[in-house]
Amino acid sequence: MVNSNIIPKTESPFRAIxxxxxxxxxxxxxxxxRQGKKIVLTQGSxxxxxxxxxxxxxxxxxxxxxxIVGVDSDALIKKEKGPxxxxxxxxxxxxTIIFLRQADVVTLRYxxxxxxxxxxxxxxxxxxxxxxxxxxxxxxxxxxxKEHEGVCGEIIVLPPQAATSTSNKIRLLVIEGVKNLKERLxxxxxxxxxxxxx
Numbered sequence: 001m002v003n004s005n006i007i008p009k010t011e012s013p014f015r016a017i018x019x020x021x022x023x024x025x026x027x028x029x030x031x032x033x034r035q036g037k038k039i040v041l042t043q044g045s046x047x048x049x050x051x052x053x054x055x056x057x058x059x060x061x062x063x064x065x066x067x068i069v070g071v072d073s074d075a076l077i078k079k080e081k082g083p084x085x086x087x088x089x090x091x092x093x094x095x096t097i098i099f100l101r102q103a104d105v106v107t108l109r110y111x112x113x114x115x116x117x118x119x120x121x122x123x124x125x126x127x128x129x130x131x132x133x134x135x136x137x138x139x140x141x142x143x144x145x146k147e148h149e150g151v152c153g154e155i156i157v158l159p160p161q162a163a164t165s166t167s168n169k170i171r172l173l174v175i176e177g178v179k180n181l182k183e184r185l186x187x188x189x190x191x192x193x194x195x196x197x198x
Contacts, residue, residue, distance in 0.1 A: 016069075016103040018094065022121045025068075025107050029122050032066050041124035043070030043109055045077050046093050047086040052160055057102035059158055060128040069103040070118045075111035116147055125153040132160060 019025045032039060042060045046053055046069075061067045071094050077086045086093065090108065097106050109118050119127060127148065145155055 016098045017105045018098055018107070019105060020108045022107075022117070025105070026121050028105060029068070037066045038064035038126070039066050039068065039122060039124045040064035040126045040128060041068045041070065041119065041122045042128040043072070043118060044130065045072040045081070045086060046097055047077065047088055049088075049093070049096050054100065054102070056130065056158060056160075057097075057100065060156075061102050063126040063128060063154075063156060064124075066104045067102055068105040068107065068122055068124070069097055070107055070109045071097055072109045073111060076109055079111045116151075119148050120151050123151050127152045127155045129155065129157055130160070131157050 017028060019028055029039060040060055040063045042057065044053075057067065057069065071090060072080070072086075074086055074090050088096075094106060094108070097103055107118065127144075129144070141155060141157060148155070
């Protein structure tokens with residue numbers, strides 16, 4: 001289940017801690033707490049990373065001292081978004097988040113876990129979620145507050161931080177691909193029909 005070899009060891013000061021094991025993650029969080037740090041948690045698929053993701057993490061970071069970023073595993077994304085996702089595997093998505101400067105700790109969210117397991121492990125002072133996750137539905141936020149009561153401090157809902165979205169990018173790529181395919185097929189069919197003219 002745990003792929004601890006995603007990130008090679010390095011001395012880079014800009015690298016986040018990568019900890020896919022929840023028992024170890026809990027110890028890391030407890031150490032930050034002993035230091036009096038305010039813990040922020042956010043999570044997502046981070047597939048086809050774009051500027052909105054970067055701005056989102058940057059904003060999430062402003063709510064505390066330590067930002068923990070949960071990255072949905074490949075199996076979890078397939079379960080939630082279908083067999084054609086993710087576009088990029090976790091072995092690429094995790095290092096991408098680690099190389100950014102926003103995260104202090106990066107971990108995985110697993111398909112076999114319950115939806116709130118990471119929140120229960122981290123017990124964040126602030127849990128930052130995207131407005132797209134809630135579908136702009138205030139009832140979902142209320143449900144989340146009840147679900148995480150006692151294990152989570154404040155829940156902050158951030159609106160999209162850029163006009164772009166991964167789903168829109170994929171949709172545009174598919175539409176462009178279909179248009180290009182149609183144009184090529186039309187040309188091939190026209191040439192084929194020309195050959196059969198009497």
